Amino acid sequence: xxxxxxxxxxxxxxxxxxxxxxxxxxxxxxxxxxxxxxxxxxxxxxxxxxxxxxxxxxxxxxxxxxxxxxxxxxxxxxxxxxxxxxxxxxxxxxxxxxxxxxxxxxxxxxxxxxxxxxxxxxxxxxxxxxxxxxxxxxxxxxxxxxxxxxxxxxxxxxxxxxxxxxxxxxxxxxxxxxxxxxxxxxxxxxxxxxxxxxxxxxxxxxxxxxxxxxxxxxxxxxxxxxxxxxxxxxxxxxxxxxxxxxxxxxxxxxxxxxxxxxxxxxxxxxxxxxxxxxxxxxxxxxxxxxxxxxx
Amino acid sequence: xxxxxxxxxxxxxxxxxxxxxxxxxxxxxxxxxxxxxxxxxxxxxxxxxxxxxxxxxxxxxxxxxxxxxxxxxxxxxxxxxxxxxxxxxxxxxxxxxxxxxxxxxxxxxxxxxxxxxxxxxxxxxxxxxxxxxxxxxxxxxxxxxxxxxxxxxxxxxxxxxxxxxxxxxxxxxxxxxxxxxxxxxxxxxxxxxxxxxxxxxxxxxxxxxxxxxxxxxxxxxxxxxxxxxxxxxxxxxxxxxxxxxxxxxxxxxxxxxxxxxxxxxxxxxxxxxxxxxxxx
Numbered sequence: 001x002x003x004x005x006x007x008x009x010x011x012x013x014x015x016x017x018x019x020x021x022x023x024x025x026x027x028x029x030x031x032x033x034x035x036x037x038x039x040x041x042x043x044x045x046x047x048x049x050x051x052x053x054x055x056x057x058x059x060x061x062x063x064x065x066x067x068x069x070x071x072x073x074x075x076x077x078x079x080x081x082x083x084x085x086x087x088x089x090x091x092x093x094x095x096x097x098x099x100x101x102x103x104x105x106x107x108x109x110x111x112x113x114x115x116x117x118x119x120x121x122x123x124x125x126x127x128x129x130x131x132x133x134x135x136x137x138x139x140x141x142x143x144x145x146x147x148x149x150x151x152x153x154x155x156x157x158x159x160x161x162x163x164x165x166x167x168x169x170x171x172x173x174x175x176x177x178x179x180x181x182x183x184x185x186x187x188x189x190x191x192x193x194x195x196x197x198x199x200x201x202x203x204x205x206x207x208x209x210x211x212x213x214x215x216x217x218x219x220x221x222x223x224x225x226x227x228x229x230x231x232x233x234x235x236x237x238x239x240x241x242x243x244x245x246x247x248x249x250x251x252x253x254x255x256x257x258x259x260x261x262x263x264x265x266x267x268x269x270x271x272x273x274x275x276x277x278x279x280x281x282x283x284x285x286x287x288x289x290x291x292x293x294x295x
Numbered sequence: 296x297x298x299x300x301x302x303x304x305x306x307x308x309x310x311x312x313x314x315x316x317x318x319x320x321x322x323x324x325x326x327x328x329x330x331x332x333x334x335x336x337x338x339x340x341x342x343x344x345x346x347x348x349x350x351x352x353x354x355x356x357x358x359x360x361x362x363x364x365x366x367x368x369x370x371x372x373x374x375x376x377x378x379x380x381x382x383x384x385x386x387x388x389x390x391x392x393x394x395x396x397x398x399x400x401x402x403x404x405x406x407x408x409x410x411x412x413x414x415x416x417x418x419x420x421x422x423x424x425x426x427x428x429x430x431x432x433x434x435x436x437x438x439x440x441x442x443x444x445x446x447x448x449x450x451x452x453x454x455x456x457x458x459x460x461x462x463x464x465x466x467x468x469x470x471x472x473x474x475x476x477x478x479x480x481x482x483x484x485x486x487x488x489x490x491x492x493x494x495x496x497x498x499x500x501x502x503x504x505x506x507x508x509x510x511x512x513x514x515x516x517x518x519x520x521x522x523x524x525x526x527x528x529x530x531x532x533x534x535x536x537x538x539x540x541x542x543x544x545x546x547x548x549x550x551x552x553x554x555x556x557x558x559x560x561x562x563x564x565x566x567x568x569x570x571x572x573x574x575x
Contacts, residue, residue, distance in 0.1 A: 050575070054393070054394070055390060055393060055394065055574070056575065057572065057574060073396045073398050074396050075396075076394055076395060077396040081390070081391060083387060083390040085387035085390060086387065086390075087386045087387040087390075088391065089305075091308070091309055091312035092308075092312075100301070100305065100392075101392075101395060103297070103301050104298060104395035104396075104397055106297075106396060147391075
């Protein structure tokens with residue numbers, strides 16, 4: 001079973017009254033892989049996640065979670081989920097919420113492990129406090145602890161940092177990297193593209209309910225390039241830069257194998273080199289490009 | 296079964312933590328105190344009556360007070376049923392719970408079981424306390440207290456099951472209002488039916504019969520009343536009491552009890568189907 005992907009979703013389709021929210025979305029999340037789900041508001045990201053987890057009935061399509069059909073509740077035994085709309089029983093304490101989820105997951109997890117889960121999200125000293133008195137940020141932290149408490153093999157995080165301060169966001173980033181190190185598969189839906197770019201192995205971009213682009217970051221963002229700030233560029237010097245794109249004095253070329261040799265060559269031809277820096281299209285630029293192409 | 300019991304316990308814990316129990320306790324204590332005062336007044340003011348007549352008065356007022364308790368239990372649980380299910384769906388509390396390896400049917404059954412336990416517990420405690428008060432003040436003890444309380448618990452279960460069904464499809468507030476509205480309408484239809492019986496008008500009497508089939512709360516209430524009354528005492532005051540909404544001349548038949556059980560099971564199954572199909 002461990003050979004099967006953490007998530008296998010095929011041709012998911014969902015229509016709400018007159019609006020098609022998801023239209024033939026397919027993707028996989030490998031074991032131990034971190035997949036970023038990107039797209040504008042209303043692209044269908046949350047609907048895809050909800051269909052995957054059995055919260056919303058798909059009109060068509062299939063999902064396998066950890067090698068089992070998603071219609072089998074047992075497929076969610078090792079799945080942790082932080083919903084976009086994170087709310088927990090306000091009349092329970094943080095520790096009681098975790099205890100409830102451990103019991104529902106059918107596991108036996110001791111007090112110490114539960115305390116550790118709360119400590120991991122910075123709520124160790126609020127374990128006995130009622131959730132009703134928590135700020136939104138604290139509730140989101142509790143949601144992370146709930147998602148992680150039952151030793152998950154797949155964690156689905158829908159906007160996990162929407163209510164967190166910069167420190168909290170950094171904590172979540174560290175948490176994601178530690179999950180990755182432990183071989184836990186993660187499906188991350190986030191509007192914070194920098195966050196996705198830093199931790200994700202692959203990205204799926206959704207737009208108007210369809211997959212607009214998908215692949216590894218290298219596949220999506222293309223080869224790395226080199227940005228040079230140059231003056232006194234003669235026609236002869238420009239020829240050795242070909243092919244290039246130019247924006248004023250800034251020339252962008254595909255990253256050559258020997259950067260010092262290129263720079264030396266330019267200097268020899270009388271070009272004044274002011275700056276040389278590696279560059280790559282940012283995920284944000286690529287996302288905007290995909291969405292513009294799609295509209 | 297562990298999941299069902301966990302959710303049932305959670306439902307009871309919610310009722311307790313949200314101060315529903317405390318509020319209900321205070322309300323019940325006030326009602327019991329008022330009824331104790333009222334029954335002691337019956338005892339003293341009816342000094343000129345025979346002890347049998349005083350007991351008839353006590354038996355009738357007992358039904359009136361028990362109606363108050365049944366109303367609190369039925370309405371309370373119907374209003375609890377809405378927030379506990381559709382309220383959790385609306386707020387998002389259900390999202391994290393439902394993605395655990397559990398079936399929706401287990402959650403629904405657990406909630407239902409917790410509410411039934413809550414309603415039954417309330418009816419039993421308040422009912423027994425009331426019986427003791429009546430016994431101490433007018434020396435009356437109902438002939439079938441256990442049957443009566445069981446029927447009251449059944450009435451509570453029937454209405455809350457309807458509340459649960461509505462809460463799988465409509466908002467918490469709307470589900471409570473509709474369930475309570477139907478409860479009141481059925482009770483009034485039952486009274487109209489009793490008047491029809493008393494007047495010998497079968498068409499009017501049919502109103503009560505049909506309503507008691509469609510929603511068995513009034514039928515079960517009438518069965519409970521019959522269990523609380525002493526038939527010998529009723530015979531003493533003769534005819535002309537049939538149309539009273541707080542007296543019931545006939546005990547429930549086994550067929551009707553079976554229908555009430557089937558009705559509750561059917562409505563719960565419908566709720567399960569509706570909840571299963573709902574997008575969260």
